[in-house]
Amino acid sequence: MRRGAAARLSGYANHLRKPHGRPIFPDMKIRALTLAAFLAPALLTAPVLFAQDDPEAWQPPLQDSEPAPEEDGGDLIGRGVGILMENFMRELGPGLDQLRQDMSGAFNNLSPVLKDLSVLVDDLRNYEPPERLENGDIVIRRRADAPPPPPIGEDLRNFTTPEDQPDSSVPRDPDAPEIDL
Incomplete structure (x- = not known):
């Protein structure tokens, strides 16, 4: 039943x-x-009422519209690295500008000497590998079969040590250790 x-x-x-x-x-x-x-x-009726208040409510895509392109992970990483570099440069920019000014002053003072030194060391194949002596000096010997070295230039001949000619463009750090040689 x-x-x-x-x-x-x-x-x-x-x-x-x-x-x-x-x-x-x-x-x-x-x-x-x-x-x-x-x-x-x-x-x-709650979803309909809330959707009317929310301007960014999800709308189904129209049939004629193309789907939104998916972002590549590499593009996102590239944008992230770009943002990090912009922040890095914004924070360190003033310090790097000051360092550039200080280094340019020192390089301008040393550039004539470096030119003469590059002429003096004509070809690196004419020299043996560097040696470190017991006292810490580094010696680079010229090979015996190398041609005679070029003459020493005037700027290198007249080059003075920094203690003889103090440079006011490069400030000295007062907290830096000082070693008398």
Whole structure:
């Protein structure tokens, strides 16, 4: 014998009765139906109402429009590195400018001497590998089979040590260690 849905539900409701025959939750069905009747329209219309307030709500793409191109991971990494370098240069820029000015002054003073030195050391193949002596000096010997060296230039001949001719363009760090040789 098959029972209908109403008979099955009423049979289930019989299990929820107190021993004297009254239901445990007498108005439960009525309360649940009333609550569902009030909440159903609110729950169904909530997404539509919130979507109207949100200007950036998701809209399905039109059939004629092309899908948005996906960004390549390499492009994102490149942009990230670019941003890091911009921040790095912005923070260190003033210090690097000061260092450039200081180094340019020292290089301008040494450039004539370096030119003469480059002429004096004509070809590196004419020299043996450098040796370090016990006292810390480094010696670069000229090979015996090398041609005679070129003459020493005037700027190198007149070059003085920094102690003899102090340079005001390069400031000296007062906290730097000082070693007398």
